[in-house]
Amino acid sequence: MQLYLSQEIQLYNSISGKKEKFTPINEGYVGMYVCGPTVYSNVHLGNVRTFMSFDLVFRYLKHLGYKVRYVRNITDAGHLENDADEGEDRIAKKARLEQIEPMEVVQRYTVDFHTILDKFNFLPPSIEPTATGHIIEQIEIIKDILEKGYAYEINGSVYFDVIKYNEAHKYGTLSKRNVEDMIHNTRELDGQSDKKNPQDFALWKKAEPQHIMRWPSPWSDGFPGWHLECTAMSTKYLGEKFDIHGGGMDLKFPHHECEIAQAEACNGHSPVNYWMHANMLTLNGKKMAKSTGNNILPGELFTGNNSNLSKAYSANVVRFFILQAHYRSILDFSDDALLAAEKGYNRLMEALKTAKSLATSNTSSFDVENWKQSCYNAMNDDFNSPILIANLFEGVKLINLIKDGKESITQEDLDLLLSTMHNFLFDVLGLTSTSEGNQSTGNENALSGTVELLIKLRNEARADKNWALSDQIRDELLALGIQLKDGKDGTTFTVAS
């Protein structure tokens, strides 16, 4: 029996503003689309958090036995600097500044994106389509919208007519805005825009003569509007109606609003049942901005090479830290918070090692089955990873108390405890075991042997009560980043990472 039959997910639907029971369109199958990055610069840490939130969703749905088709696009054309105006394509701009081809920009930052996500142990999406690979599909959608009368062509460009659309449908349901307010509050200066109204958005843009990113269309040689690619690709791979659409909060308006309008103009109905939006990341209480230096690149976390960081952090620690907050809350990134997360993470992993050598009893003094369900309950409640983690720490405490002889557990319950911890930590939260993750190299074996030797010598000195020598060994190793840990069963060591 699949787990999803016994676990009911409640998820927060941005469009209704409420938690709703999750029921996929086709039982056992889930279609999920998440707006991917525009590959015009190094992936933003906030982007990492957004995609990590949906990695968590993807992993949990799979864990429950759903067959999930997860589509996450790469925007490699059409994303303008300024959506409301005659902006420049972000990728084209970067290419101009760097004096390289747009596709070189795309390639460079797509590779960066994948490299960083790999380090954080993201599962690859089922399909990762690009905007430039779906120009034909986008043109077909524009034709359809034109035929339905919700778009108009001017000077080789095609714009979506928001006012007209709003007469038959409602524009702004997701972001809870109404078109009248938007018209009254438009601050935009009246530029040389071809648009009938500032709220209209581009479906197709005629390319300037020097613009290299151009494709033929019935209207002009040009390129598609940013919002259109997501409609084209989600429809192609997931259908006119699919289960979950996700993205960062900042995409709610206008991007997702435009997607709804485009799809509804074509198909007469909303494309998505559940909208999910991941919240922002701040740094030291303020928003991240490259211009003020209040910014960390994901890669800098691994080197510690940033004035906001006191040291380097492993991808696991960062992942653990991010998942300790709920995806719908603003999360504040800081060195102190990362240090705290690192200690907590280490404690969790230590307990896992401890658990392997626990003595079992004939009876259990703890209801493991009940605890396990509370882990599921946490995730079922809108993917509440912080509560899940709190539950996992209950497991840590139990393990340590059993070790101290203050609680008891049967072999059967211990197996259940361990498999549950393992499933949630590694499969659902996507952490990797430190011991499994780091393969021992020859150097590490040599180091290990050397330290073991020093431990042996130190123990001989201690047996002779030669404290000066034993403390020298201990202290000088510590200065080198090797900490000796004297326990009841002998001395172990850890190497600072």
Added chain:
RNA sequence: GGCAUCAUGGCCGAGCGGCUAGGCAGCGGUCUGCAAAACCGUCUACAGCGGUUCGAAUCCGCUUGAUGCCUCCA
């Protein structure tokens, strides 16, 4: 200025009307030759002012502040 979201203890962060969140730090223990590490135990909350209710961190109103979008930065 408009729309939206939010404000929890030294720090991070759950909480969706009554019942312990959790992590880190601190404090007290266990262990130790002394330490460190590890483990156990434990204290400090609910932005302000009103209201609803037998009862509010949790619902409503106002005030203050923050964040996102509208206006380059996810």
